[in-house]
Amino acid sequence: MHNEEMVAQARERVIESVAQNMHLYGVSPSIGRIYGTLYFVNRPMTLDELKEELEMSKTSMSTGVRTLLELNMVEKVWRKGERKDLYQVKHDWYQNFIDRFSTQWRKGTQMNLDASLKSLRDLEKVLSNTEDEDTVKKAEDHLQKITYAIEYYTWLNKVINLFESKEIFELTRSQNLEKEK
Template structure:
C-alpha cells in the first residue's frame, strides 16, 4: 500500500486512541476501532497486529471487546477460515450509551451513599448534643445540597441522551 496513505491513517488512529483514553476506554480498543473504521475491507487479526505493531493476544482481546460493545462485528470471508472484523460505522450512539451507563452506575452508588449517611444521622436522632448536634445539622444541609447536584447531573445526562438519539 502507498505508505503516504498509510501514514495519514496512522495519525488518525493515534488521535482516536488518545481521545478514547480520555473517555475512559481502552486505548488499544479505540485504535483498533479507528483502524477498522478507515478500512473498506474487513481485517484479520494478523492485518491488525501488523498494522498497529502489537501482539495477536492483545488484538484478540480488544477486538472482541469492541464486538461486545457493538462497535465491530465479525464477518465471514468466503474461502478463508480466519476471523475478519469490520467496524460498525454508526458507532456514535453505542459509545455514548456505554459512557452513560458507567457514569450512571457510579452516580447511583453515590446517591446510595448519601441516603445511607442521611439514615445514619436520622438514627442518631435526638441523641446528639452540643457540638455534635450542630455537626449533624450541617451534614443534613450538605447532603441535601449533594442530592441537588446529583439530580442536576442526572438531568444533564438524560438530556444528552435524548440529543444523541
C-alpha cells in the same frame, strides 16, 4: 509530498489522535490503534490481518479486539467462505459515546445516590435522637452537603436520561439552529 503520502499521513494523524485519547474509554492507545485501523480500512479484517497491519502480537490483538467488542465499538461479522472471525467498526460514534457514558455514569451515580440517601436517613435519625450541640451541628452540616449531593446526582440522572432517550440531540440541534438564525 505526494498526494498519496498526504492521504496516508492524514489517516495516521487521526488514528494516532484517537489512540492517544482512548483513555477516555478506559483503554490503552494500542487498542485505539486497532480501532482507528478498522475505522479507515472500510472492510472487515481478521486478527491475522490486523496483526500484520499493526505489527502487534496476536495475543495483544485478540485482547484488544475483545475489549473493543465489550465496549460495543466493533462487531464480529460473517462473510461467505471465510472461516476466520472478521471484525469491523461500528460507525455510530454518537451511540458509542452514549453506551459508554450512560453505562459508566449511571453505575457511579446510582452508587453515590444510594450511599447519600442512606446517610441522609441516618443523619435524620441522629438529629431526632440527640440534643448534643456538637453532634447536631456536625449532623446538620453533613445533612446540608449530602442534600446538595443528592440534588446533583438527581440532575446527573436526568442528563444521562437525555442521552439514553437521545433527547440530547434535539436539545443541541435546536440550540445550533437558534445560533444560526
